[in-house]
Amino acid sequence: MTPPQYLFVYGTLRRNRHKQNHPFLIACDYLSSAFMCGELYDIDGYPGAIARGTALVKGELYLLQTPETTLSVLDNYEECAEHFPQPQEYIRCEIPVRPSDGNTISAWVYLYNRPLNGLMRIHDGDYLNYLREE
Numbered sequence: 001m002t003p004p005q006y007l008f009v010y011g012t013l014r015r016n017r018h019k020q021n022h023p024f025l026i027a028c029d030y031l032s033s034a035f036m037c038g039e040l041y042d043i044d045g046y047p048g049a050i051a052r053g054t055a056l057v058k059g060e061l062y063l064l065q066t067p068e069t070t071l072s073v074l075d076n077y078e079e080c081a082e083h084f085p086q087p088q089e090y091i092r093c094e095i096p097v098r099p100s101d102g103n104t105i106s107a108w109v110y111l112y113n114r115p116l117n118g119l120m121r122i123h124d125g126d127y128l129n130y131l132r133e134e
Helices: 067-077 127-133
Strands: 005-009 028-037 039-042 047-050 056-064 090-099 105-112
Touching: 005 028, 005 067, 005 090, 039 127, 056 067, 056 090, 056 105, 067 090
Parallel strands: 005 105
Antiparallel strands: 005 056, 028 056, 028 090, 039 047, 047 105, 090 105
């Protein structure tokens, strides 16, 4: 049996105000809110997270029901599939995240992969909160 695979999202793929999954995540089960260690930046009307430091980035944890299909769609959405030119803006990595139950779980996440020069850091690590304050 294949072990379960998880996805952590922190920006535009998070659930809407009606608590509905993003259309790309229909084949995924929302599990809980979650955090990753890292920093969050406003790229150009969308967020980018990097995995460094001790600050937290807030997001959501999903169980992937069809990992290959969902990750393929997301790789194209995040423009990090093989056919996109290098250096790609995002890379998909598996990192530890902490869901609301306090445990640590390994999940796929799309991390920003370009220089941070001139980008605004979102200090509270919550992109949806940042949008409300804008």
